[in-house]
Amino acid sequence: MKDVSFELYKVFYHVASLGSFSAAAARLFLSQSAISQSIKSLEEQLGVQLLWRNSRQVSLTQSGELLYSHVEQAFQLLKTGERSLLELTTLEQGELSIGASDTLCKYHLLPFLQQFHRRFPRIRLKIISRPSPVCVDLLTKGQVDIVAVNLPHAGSYPHTILHHRFPLQDAFVGGPRFRHLQSRALTLQELAQLPLLTLESGTGTRRFLDHLFASQGLQPQPEIELDSLDLLLDLAEIDLGITFASREHLSDRLKNETLFLLPVDTPIPAREWGLLAHSRLPLPPAALEFLRLFEGQ
Numbered sequence: 615m616k617d618v619s620f621e622l623y624k625v626f627y628h629v630a631s632l633g634s635f636s637a638a639a640a641r642l643f644l645s646q647s648a649i650s651q652s653i654k655s656l657e658e659q660l661g662v663q664l665l666w667r668n669s670r671q672v673s674l675t676q677s678g679e680l681l682y683s684h685v686e687q688a689f690q691l692l693k694t695g696e697r698s699l700l701e702l703t704t705l706e707q708g709e710l711s712i713g714a715s716d717t718l719c720k721y722h723l724l725p726f727l728q729q730f731h732r733r734f735p736r737i738r739l740k741i742i743s744r745p746s747p748v749c750v751d752l753l754t755k756g757q758v759d760i761v762a763v764n765l766p767h768a769g770s771y772p773h774t775i776l777h778h779r780f781p782l783q784d785a786f787v788g789g790p791r792f793r794h795l796q797s798r799a800l801t802l803q804e805l806a807q808l809p810l811l812t813l814e815s816g817t818g819t820r821r822f823l824d825h826l827f828a829s830q831g832l833q834p835q836p837e838i839e840l841d842s843l844d845l846l847l848d849l850a851e852i853d854l855g856i857t858f859a860s861r862e863h864l865s866d867r868l869k870n871e872t873l874f875l876l877p878v879d880t881p882i883p884a885r886e887w888g889l890l891a892h893s894r895l896p897l898p899p900a901a902l903e904f905l906r907l908f909e910g911q
Contacts (some may be wrong), residue, residue, distance in 0.1 A: 618659050623685050625652040626664065630682045633672055661745050709742040710900040713749035714762035715817070717843045718887055721863050723762055726907045732817070737900045745841075746818035750774065753892055761902040764818030765886045775855065779888040779907045782860040784822070786876040787868075792855035799879040802827055806834035809855030811846045814839050822885055823858050830880065 627888055628638040629649060658666050664678035702708045703822045712728070714723055719741065731739060742752065746763035750771045763771075765779060786805060788795065790900045806827060813820045827834055837855045840846055843863060850857045851872045867873040889905060891897055897905075 618656065622652050622656040623688075625649055626656055626681070627685050627689055629653060629665070629672060629772040630678065631673055631686070635672060638680065653869050690726075699824050705734045705737055705903060707736050707898060708898065708900050709738040709740055710898070710904055712753050712760050712904075713742045713744055713758040715745055715749070715764075716743050716841075717819075717863060718746075718762045718764070719743060720844070722887065726904070729907055730904050734900065734903065740830045745814075745816055747816060750890065753890060756892065756895055758907075759891065759898060760904065762820070762887065763890060765888045771890065773893050774890040775846070775893045777889045777891060777905050779886045782885045782887055784819075784858060784860050784885065785864065786856055786878060787850060787856055787864060787873040788856040788876055789851045789853040789873060792856055792876065793874045795876050796874055799877040802832055802878065802880055804855070805857065805876070805878065806832045809837035810834055810856040810873050811838045811840075811849050811857040812836040813843060813846065817841070819843075819858070822891065826880075826882065 625638065625642065625644075629635060632638050633643065635649050635653075636647050638644075640647045640648070653665060660677075660681070662677040663675050664681060666673045666675060701708075708804050712727075719727075727739065727741075730737075740758075742749070742758060744752065746761075747759070749763050750759040752758045754771075754773045760777075764782070765776075770776065786800075788808075792808070812823060815824075819886070824833075838846070838849065840849075843859055846857045847859065847864070849855065849866060851867065856876060861868075864873060864875075868875065889908065891901065891905075
C-alpha cells in the first residue's frame with residue numbers, strides 16, 4: 615500500500631469528529647462533493663469501509679472507529695506540537711545554553727543572566743564553564759547557543775559571528791610585598807624574573823600574556839598555574855607572587871588596597887571580549903533575546 619496523503623486523513627478526522635459531511639466541508643472550506651470524494655479515495659486506498667452514510671448523519675464502521683482512534687491521537691499530538699512551538703517562540707519554555715569562562719561569567723555576564731531570568735523565568739539556563747578556546751569549539755559543534763570569550767588579538771574565530779564586543783585593559787598586580795615596585799615603571803624582563811602566578815596554558819588570557827612576553831624575546835616560567843583567576847588574585851593578595859588580570863576584574867581589590875598596580879614601561883595592548891554565535895546555525899528565540907540585553911552597553 616502506497617503512502618496515503620495526509621489531507622485525506624485530515625478530511626476523515628473532521629468528518630468523523632463532526633459526524634457530518636456538510637459540517638466538515640464548512641470547517642475545511644471545501645465543497646461537500648470534495649469531502650465525499652476524499653473519503654471514497656481514502657477507503658479505496660485502505661481497502662476498507664470507514665463510514666456508514668445515510669441522509670441525516672455519518673457514523674463510523676468498526677474499521678473507521680479503529681482508524682479514528684489513531685488519527686485523533688495524531689491530530690492531538692500535532693496540536694500539542696503547535697502549542698509547544700508557540701510557547702517556545704513566545705519564550706514560555708525552552709533552553710538557553712551559554713559557554714563562558716568563570717571569569718567572564720562572574721564579572722560580565724551575571725547581571726545579564728539575572729535580568730534575563732527575571733524576564734523569562736520559564737527558560738532553562740544552561741551555563742557551561744570552559745576556557746575561551748574550548749567554548750568556541752563547543753559553539754562550532756552546535757553544543758551551545760552563544761559563547762562569551764576573549765577575542766583573538768588578530769583575526770577571528772572561524773564559523774562564528776560576533777554580535778557584541780567589549781574592551782578589556784590588562785595590568786600586572788601584586789600584594790603588599792611588591793607595593794614598593796610602584797615607584798617606577800618596570801620592564802617586562804624585570805617582571806619575568808618575579809614569581810608569576812598565571813592562568814593555565816590554553817586560556818585566552820594566558821595566550822595573550824605569553825605573546826606579550828614573547829614580543830620582548832622572553833619566556834618566563836610561572837611559579838603557579840591555575841584555572842581560576844579569583845584564586846590567583848587571592849594568592850597574590852597573600853604575597854605568593856604577582857599576577858596578570860584586566861582592570862575590570864581588579865577594581866574592588868585595588869580600591870581596598872589588597873592589591874597594587876605595577877606600572878610597566880611597555881604599553882600593554884588593549885584587548886576585547888565578545889559574544890559569539892555560530893555563523894551557519896539559526897539562533898533560537900531565547901538566544902536572540904539574551905543578545906538584545908547587551909544592545910547599547
